[in-house]
Amino acid sequence: MEYRYLGRTGIQISALTLGAQTFGWSVGPEEARALLDQYVEQGGNYIDAADSYNRGESERIVGRWLKERKLRNRLLIGTKVFFPTGTSPNDTGLSRKHIQQSLEESLGRLGTDAIDLYQLHCFDRKTPLEETLRVLDDLVRAGKVRYVGVSNFAPSHLQKAIMLASMRGLSAIACLQLEYSLLVRSSEWELLPQCLEEGVGTLAWSPLAGGWLSGKYSRGEPLPPDSRAGKGDRWDDAAEQRGGERTYAILDVLRRVAGESGHTPAQVALAWMLQRRRVTSALIGARTLEQLRENLLAGEARLAEEQLGGLDDISRMPLPYPYAFIDRYTRKS
DSSP, rough: EEEETTSSSSSSEEEEEETTTTTTTTTHHHHHHHHHHHHHHHOOOOOEETTTTGGGGGHHHHHHHHHHTTTTGGGGEEEEEOOSSSSSTTTTSSOOOHHHHHHHHHHHTTSOOEEEEEEEESEEEEOOOHHHHHHHHHHTTTTTTEEEEESSOOOHHHHHHHHHHHHHHOEEEEEEEOSSSSSSOOOGGTHHHHHHTTTTTEEEEOHHHHHGGGGGOOOOOOOOTTSSSTTTTOOHHHHHSSSHHHHHHHHHHHHHHHHTTTTHHHHHHHHHHHHOOSSSSSEEEESHHHHHHHHHGGGOOOOHHHHHHHHHHHHOOOOOOHHHHHHHHHOOO
16 A cells, blocks of 8 residues: 555555445445554554534444454545534534534543544635634644545635635635546545645545446446445436546547556556645545455556546547637746
8 A cells, every 4th residue: 555645644545445335334344444454454544434424324324334343544535524514504614613512522432542634524604714724723632533634615715715724823725626537527626736735635535437437337228226326326417417528438448558557447446646745645435345455455556658648638628718718828838
């Protein structure tokens, strides 16, 4: 397993990190423990959860496993806050009340005294950003949070958070968790260069685009009913946004490179991301040990430059204004 520094922090995180969103939903406690065991055995050191995942069951499963295996000090544990965790109008968002309450509940479920990476799960238009950043700083100073991060922020939101933290002397933004894959590359227009310039680490969620890059979907065939896209599960717009000709053209090249390199399509999609080093770490999920083993082997895959270039070319998204205008006159040679 390769390890990379998370932005400008002093911690190193594995290039492949394990997302726990399915724990307590499509993955039961026993299966989750087996997945966690396998992940750690292969050198993974970061587990990513959220307070809203399956009404807290994801965090409970991770917490029980950490206690059983006595691995807390060896690993980095991350969780997130924003989405509803109850029925009260204040059980959601990024207010001081909700963050403080949610963190205490997450600490209890995870069975730990501190969260290594506490992330804002989504930008909150209704709460002043300075209120949110100040409560995060309070939690860091209290020793309950070690590093803070954000997720699903627009470039302007991220820059405002970085500048406010710097101007007010508050805890810096350590990382951004963002959607990124061969199918979703719009983060390259601004967010990824911005993070590189500002020293913010990046965690890519859905690097296999909800299963589209696993190789199980084919042009002209119905979506498998047991797949995330087939069930409309969380990807209810998948057929419109991901099932078009661009998607299948990418899948054609992905399968060709897989055949040439001796890897699976999923491994190739992850290897493209890791070798290009556009993100710090790719967040992978799995329902079975076989899926997890396959994904973890992507860290050993080495694609040729022409293969990486072919995937780059077929998946590149046209730049909108003003990115296209700026790129036309400032493109680096």
